[in-house]
Amino acid sequence: xxxxxxxxxxxxxxxxxxxxxQVKLSERKSTLWLDAWRDLRRRPLFYVALVIVIFIVAxxxxxxxxxxxxxxxxxxxxxxxxxGPAEPGHPLGFTRQGQDIWARIVYxxxxxxxxxxxTVAITAILGVxxxxxxxxxxxxxxxxxxxIGDIFFSLPYFLAAVVVMTVLSDYRxxxxxxxxxxxxxxxxxxxxxxxxxxxxxxxxxxxASTSLGRSRMGTLINHVLPNxxxxxxxxxxxxxxxxIVAEAxxxxxxxxxxxxIMSWGNEISQASITVRTDPLPLIYPSLALIITVLAFTxxxxxxxxxxxxxxxxxx
Amino acid sequence: xxxxxxxxxLQAIPVFFGTTFLLYFxxxxxxxxxxxxxxGDRTPNEAVYNSLVEQYNLDEPFIVQYxxxxxxxxxxxxxxxxxxxxxxxxxxxxxxxxxxxVTMAVIFEFVLAAVLGLISGLRAGKLSDQFNLVVALxxxxxxxxxxxxxxxxxxxxxxxxxxxxxxxxxxxxTMWLPALTIALTxxxxxxxxxxxxxxxxxxxxxxxxxxxxxxTSRRVTPVHVARNSLIPVITNTAASxxxxxxxxxxxxxxxxxxxxxxxxxxxxxxxxxxxxxxxxTILTVMYIIVNILVDLLYAVLDPRIRYV
Numbered sequence: 001x002x003x004x005x006x007x008x009x010x011x012x013x014x015x016x017x018x019x020x021x022q023v024k025l026s027e028r029k030s031t032l033w034l035d036a037w038r039d040l041r042r043r044p045l046f047y048v049a050l051v052i053v054i055f056i057v058a059x060x061x062x063x064x065x066x067x068x069x070x071x072x073x074x075x076x077x078x079x080x081x082x083x084g085p086a087e088p089g090h091p092l093g094f095t096r097q098g099q100d101i102w103a104r105i106v107y108x109x110x111x112x113x114x115x116x117x118x119t120v121a122i123t124a125i126l127g128v129x130x131x132x133x134x135x136x137x138x139x140x141x142x143x144x145x146x147x148i149g150d151i152f153f154s155l156p157y158f159l160a161a162v163v164v165m166t167v168l169s170d171y172r173x174x175x176x177x178x179x180x181x182x183x184x185x186x187x188x189x190x191x192x193x194x195x196x197x198x199x200x201x202x203x204x205x206x207x208a209s210t211s212l213g214r215s216r217m218g219t220l221i222n223h224v225l226p227n228x229x230x231x232x233x234x235x236x237x238x239x240x241x242x243x244i245v246a247e248a249x250x251x252x253x254x255x256x257x258x259x260x261i262m263s264w265g266n267e268i269s270q271a272s273i274t275v276r277t278d279p280l281p282l283i284y285p286s287l288a289l290i291i292t293v294l295a296f297t298x299x300x301x302x303x304x305x306x307x308x309x310x311x312x313x314x315x
Numbered sequence: 316x317x318x319x320x321x322x323x324x325l326q327a328i329p330v331f332f333g334t335t336f337l338l339y340f341x342x343x344x345x346x347x348x349x350x351x352x353x354x355g356d357r358t359p360n361e362a363v364y365n366s367l368v369e370q371y372n373l374d375e376p377f378i379v380q381y382x383x384x385x386x387x388x389x390x391x392x393x394x395x396x397x398x399x400x401x402x403x404x405x406x407x408x409x410x411x412x413x414x415x416x417v418t419m420a421v422i423f424e425f426v427l428a429a430v431l432g433l434i435s436g437l438r439a440g441k442l443s444d445q446f447n448l449v450v451a452l453x454x455x456x457x458x459x460x461x462x463x464x465x466x467x468x469x470x471x472x473x474x475x476x477x478x479x480x481x482x483x484x485x486x487x488x489t490m491w492l493p494a495l496t497i498a499l500t501x502x503x504x505x506x507x508x509x510x511x512x513x514x515x516x517x518x519x520x521x522x523x524x525x526x527x528x529x530x531t532s533r534r535v536t537p538v539h540v541a542r543n544s545l546i547p548v549i550t551n552t553a554a555s556x557x558x559x560x561x562x563x564x565x566x567x568x569x570x571x572x573x574x575x576x577x578x579x580x581x582x583x584x585x586x587x588x589x590x591x592x593x594x595x596t597i598l599t600v601m602y603i604i605v606n607i608l609v610d611l612l613y614a615v616l617d618p619r620i621r622y623v
Contacts, residue, residue: 045449150326151333154603156561159595160338162583166591167342167352245458249565252460253583272464276479279468286461294456301452 032230036306046302052295060110069103071262083278095267095281096274105288107262112244112292114174115181119243120236122182123189128225128232130186131193136201136220146194149187157184158246165255172258181246185239192235196228203227230307237300241293248289264289319614327607334599335388339381342592343371353588367589370394388600393593396578402593405578412485413567413574416494417559419487423498424505425552431502432509432548433541439514448510451503459500459562463569466496480571493570497559505551512544546616553612557605561598 040046059066068089084094092101134145164180165172200206201224209219250256251265252272259266264285271282343349350359350367359367368374372383387393393402431451435444457465470492471479477492516522517540525535566572568580575594582590 147329147333150330151337154330154606155334155337155599156558156602158564159561159598160341162564162579163338163341163592163595166583166586166588167349169352169586241456248458249460253565253568253580255583268461268464275464275468276472282464282468286464289461290453290457293458294453297452297456 032307032309035309036303039306040302043302045298049295049298049302052291053299056109056113056292056295059106060113063106063110066106067100067103069100071099071103071107083274083281092284093280096270096278101267101281101284104262104267105264105285108264108267108285108288109292111174111257111261111263112247112289115178115247116240116244116296118175118178119182119185119246120240122178123186123239123243124232124236126182127186127189128193128229131190131195131232132197132220132225132228134190135194135197136224137216142194145190149190152184153187153191155184157181158249160184161246161250162253162255165250169255172256174257174261177247177250177256178243180250181243185243189232189235189239192231193228196231197224200224200228231304234300234304234307237296237303241296241300244289244293244296316614320611323607323610323614327603331600331603332385334603335385335596336381338592338596338599339384342588343373343380344377349373350588353592354586370589388596393597394589396582396587396590396593402590402597406575406597409573409575409578412572413560413563413576415485415487416490416497416563416567416572416574417556419490419494420497420501420559421552421556423495424502424555425548427498427502428505428509428548428552429541429545432506433513433536433544435506436510436513436517436544437536437540439510444510447506451506454499455501455503457500459497460565460569462496462500463493463566466492467569481573482571483573485572485574490570490572493566493572497563497566501555504555505548508547508551509544512547513540516540516543550609550613550616553609554606557602557609560605561602 064070078094078098081094081098082096084098086093090100090102092105095101095104130145130149134142134149161177161180161184164183165177168176168180197220206219206223209223210216214222247256247263248265248268251263252269254269256265257263259270267285268282268289271278271285275282342353349371350364350373372380375383391403395401396405431447435447438444454462467479471477478489481489481493522535522539525539526532563572563574563576564579564583565576567574567576568584571577575598579591579594579598581587582594
């Protein structure tokens, strides 16, 4: 060891410290959504759910791609085949009225999907502003909006929908049922958004925005909301599945959609009369319902994990 | 603690009046004749019509109607159902049955959540954990009424392990199947809470200390890991108790269980609007009361809540 100036630690240019400190401009940029997408791409369940959702959307928009039979046609029932077994061209057999089960499931998809989407839209339109304004402005605005939210939160939304659908028995359609469900289901979303906004508004970039002269509302819309919306998106995906279940349950009880509208809940309700002797007309639409709800549940769960960097780090 | 209880009770007052007002508003301030609307396609005969006008004080202004309705609710004078029995009487007969069904369901839910959550938490990331989670998710995606039909057809009718319908003989032994079915569609949330807190406590200092003292996992797992992880599962189970009190309509309808849900189910199927409104109001009030009790339970189990 003749060196007068021995290095106990490697000189900085020989260590990998420089590597670490360097900002690589060539590296892929990372945003929350890009990270989430990379995370989702690695999950096999994501593809399963995605394929199911695409399939259901396709069924809703182009039902004639999936079946040649139009269940809305007046001659679609053949009573001689009541609860009949599958035969060529009728893969799932017949309902009690002798209608093709597969065609009715295909045409029911658009009802479920429409109710799901409209309900979720109503939930979001009511829940996001209520939660965001309450959380961001605080004070008496928060007290007022949160108390209103408490009232809706304490009213089981299914029971409220039962009352609305009973009173509006002359106006049973996709829009009314969506309003009946979404109009009472938004309070949970408002709570989620409020909690997230309360956290985000403490951040420096929010203070910077207001000190640079942006209005409070502008700050809320441009900086706070985009950064606090991700839990809401995951929740809404789950709520879509729940809305489909609520519609099917109301239709099953006979206060949802009229029988003239193809709905899986109506199919199950009709088939339940003869379930003990002929379970298949009940089982097939039930499976359609379960698979659809499962797909949206999985999607919502994966989105929630993927959009939460803390949960991602824990995994 | 007393302060917390008082504050929680005070908070419930606007919620109570808000929800009942909302329900009442939806029914009786709609354009058109509310009584005709409640009967849908059917038209009530004149005697029924007049007695309902009188019962709901429909000749008074709206706000007076609501206040009189509140007085009736507090004094337990909610009129009669279509079979001519008073709502009170029907409630008194039906509520114990629902309470029994829901109690059984949440016990099943708790056991499923605790046991499967513990197994999953101890084997986090392994195949059995993943399998557990996927099964719970699939069961959770089955709508209650579909689950009830499947249980009824495959287990009660197919295997003959339970009565197909319960009927008047509502006991623990006849209602286990609907109760278990409810639990199976619900346990996923509790199971995840258990799994999460098991994973957390496995890494906690007191567990490491327990192992360092020379204890085997046979002792550490039940006493140190499982017991401390149960608190979130207990509170979640309590919360689902509240939701179930108000949510057994379909279950009781399909299994013919003579509880409150069945009364509501029959009223819905029979298009008996006034009975629907009375029982939805009662169930909402029950739901609010149970939720207050659940919140108090939270405060007992987790002292931090009281100071928030």
